[in-house]
Amino acid sequence: MTEALSIRYQRFAATEARGRSPLYEALALGVANDGAILTLLAALPLEKQQPNLLFAAVRVVAGTAAGFSDFRNRLLSHANAVCSLMLRRRTQTNEPNRCAVLLPLLARLPGPLALIEVGASAGLCLLPDRYGYDYGSVTLPGMPVLHCRAQAPLPYRKPEVAWRIGLDLDPVDLADPAEVAWLEALVWPDQPERLSRLRQAMTAACADPPSVVPGDLRVDTIRLVAEARQYGTPVVFHTAVLAYLPDAAERVEFGRLVMEAGAVWISNEAPAVFPAIARRVGSPAPDRAFLMAQDGVPVAWTNPHGSWITWIA
Structure with a gap:
């Protein structure tokens, strides 16, 4: 052992x-x-x-x-x-900079959007329309400003989000100092810029907190998709979450059910989480990269914390 x-x-x-x-x-x-x-x-x-x-x-x-x-x-x-x-406790790292790699996908979907994040923690990644972005050649207003090196079709606008909800086994309450302290402790101590960004994002979230409800993604996601449909295009997304389902068949079934329910499915996970999707790329993954896919089709390699994105041709 x-x-x-x-x-x-x-x-x-x-x-x-x-x-x-x-x-x-x-x-x-x-x-x-x-x-x-x-x-x-x-x-x-x-x-x-x-x-x-x-x-x-x-x-x-x-x-x-x-x-x-x-x-x-x-x-x-x-x-x-x-x-x-x-x-x-659980590892519930809530890195808002991941919105910077999600935005190029979200911005090209027909709006308004109804966002559902599974494994949402405190829901900081449910706020892509509130943050600012700096991609170098393209900037978008908002706070905090999320920086991302991008070799990808860049968004020139933020999406309209009409409705949003998160699902988590143990949602993080930003009004609870102990919960906030736990989120801060999950940021590695020699990465102060991430801690500063997290604190700014928590401040932005507290002005109008996103709803994050307790539940199991395997059971409750489809119910939320049915609710989301009345508000706009349902989008189910997740980053570094499905790896916690040890059964590969369950992960595949989750994606199938989401698409069958009529939602756009955006996965941003390590390549090994969905090996069948990774095989469709036809080239090896960059070192320590995540693979982002839409409806099971590979779209981009991404940094796990959102600092860069490289489009897959």
Whole structure:
């Protein structure tokens, strides 16, 4: 059990943290070689052993560590509180900059739009019409301004959104300071620009909060599509969410049901989440890229946090 965990943390260090977060790369490598921590994690359910969940929980309970030795002391000194928090929480990173890669698709759909985001967290990605955008050659007004390097057909307007709703197993309430603190802890500590953007987006959302309701995407999405249809073009979208459905057949069935219900389906996930869609591209994925597709057709490679988009010809 601990051997598999060690490999998981080594892989996180190499494929996710390296080049993005020197601190989290060091922490992941340290955990991968620490028997006491691996034993602690092995006692948790498999879905609660994630690096991001562990690192955020330690930050909330014991503060941000300066390095692995400091992290180890903080974790083992507060092990019960950290594990308790990990059992209660999920990784619900709500990165508003993902709207910058969604916008080129959303802007070309017939409006007005009725947006449904599954795995919505606090719903910050339900507000693409409120944010500003800077694609270099094209800028659109709004706050906060989301920056994105784009090799794609750029939108010259924001879509009209007539209705929006999010679905999440455990919605994040932006009026609750503890919930806000959890969202902030999920931002990697050596990426201050992401934290600043998150805080600006939360301020914008609090002025007119999007509705995010509790529910299971496998059960409740189609009901929301039926409701959305009276307001405009129903659009179901998700980013870094369907990977949490371990059954590949369930993921495929989800997309089929969404399209069968008459909604536009926009998926923005790691290529391995929908291998049949990835095979349609015919070329290898850029390093650590997500694949965005509309109704199962590949459209673009994207950065997981929305900092760049490259159209697929």
